[in-house]
Amino acid sequence: MTRSLGGAELATSIRNDASVAAAALAEIGVRPKLAVVQATDDESTAWYVRSIASAAKRTGILCDIVDLGAVASTEQIRSTLVELGHDPDVHGIILQTPLPDGTDLDALREAINPAKDVDGANPVSLGRLVARLPAFAPATAQAVIALLDHHGISPHGRTAAVVGRSTVVGSPVAHLLVQRNATVTVCHRHTTDLAAGTRDADILVVAVGIPGLITADHVADGAVVIDVGTTATADGQLLGDVDVAAVDGRAGALTPVPGGVGPVTTALLLNHTVDAAATQYAQTRSDSLLAGARSSA
Ligand code: ADP
Structure with missing residues (x-):
């Protein structure tokens, strides 16, 4: 008999943890937000992205689907990723594949802010993983x-x-x-x-x-x-x-x-987004405390 290793129970427990952490962040005014960038008219990809968005919503995470259309250029996608990387309200970024033919996927992966790289797509994240340093794993x-x-x-x-x-x-x-x-x-x-x-x-x-x-x-x-x-x-x-x-x-x-x-992957993406929001909040707090201490010194 081959035993079936289902992922539903684990996915539910990861989502529950993420949802508790998201609620704690909401109490201090932080609403974790995930942005999913897509550039395809492939229906199965669109279905997958919608399933991430609805799981995010149920977990108390905001999710923006940024649909650039099936003819988007590398530069359009890159500038969107850079903009999201700077947006203080966005904590996690996913670049959904497939992308239009001819797109420079390597360059785009490098354009994802590593602090928000919740699917470990940037080579910086992969390098840190191989070096056994803290990073979001894919x-x-x-x-x-x-x-x-x-x-x-x-x-x-x-x-x-x-x-x-x-x-x-x-x-x-x-x-x-x-x-x-x-x-x-x-x-x-x-x-x-x-x-x-x-x-x-x-x-x-x-x-x-x-x-x-x-x-x-x-x-x-x-x-x-x-x-x-x-x-x-x-x-x-x-x-x-x-x-x-x-x-x-x-x-x-x-x-x-x-x-x-599959379901465990989606749950982990949400979990990573909440972690990213908490880390970015702590970083902003410590930056402003330091700036305050310097200006009053
Ligand atoms: P994914 O994103 O699911 O990892 P990719 O298309 O990026 O998928 O990669 C597919 C991988 O499968 C490649 O590493 C490729 O070398 C491997 N692969 C493709 N065909 C075969 C095969 N017939 N036997 C073994 N490995 C294969």
Whole structure:
């Protein structure tokens, strides 16, 4: 029997914590606010962004969707991100992908104020994460670790394989697993024998975006499989990277898609936004106290 590692219960508990913290901030006049910048007419992206906005609202967090349209230029998006970075009422910024063809995504990630980078997209955040310094981890990568913790699965001393090496999911997950004392193999599109890289892993994390890529051959008996992939089909289904029927009975545990990593990711984005608001409030207070002390000295 393959155990299902659902994310709903954990997501609810993270959202509840965020909501308590947001209410405490509201008492002192701080209303946490998240801005989501999007530039696409892709309906599944718009649906995802609306789901973040409604979860934010339920948690006591303001959420602005800044829709720049499907033909926005790199410069338009960049100047919007810089403006939001300076806006004292905005505490968290997410740059939603996909962006229009030809957009310079690397330059845009660098334009996100690191203090507000609640999805760990700026290379500064990733660098700090790798250097084990405080930073917002990409929410999806952190959700993988949070799900393992929630279900009592420790990476310590285990072997793990990560399929996918993107800077938002695969690479940060691999680093987080190493930080939790796992021995990690990273596979990607140039891996010639994928099954050889994955079939001995105690923990297998898949973040590729190819439905059904992972079959029984890729999975060790009893392995814990975390499916991060989400591919939306034309008929409105959401498919993971794992062939569920093929690995059923072989994997010891598997996250469902939808309902696994996804809801935890959204909850963590909200949690990060509340943390960012608290940190920015404390910084503003200490700046004004210092300025007051200097002017009266
Ligand atoms: P995400 O944002 O979900 O991480 P990306 O499209 O940015 O998705 O990255 C997909 C990752 O999947 C890349 O690191 C790529 O190397 C990896 N990948 C793509 N195809 C394969 C494959 N057939 N086998 C293993 N890894 C693959």
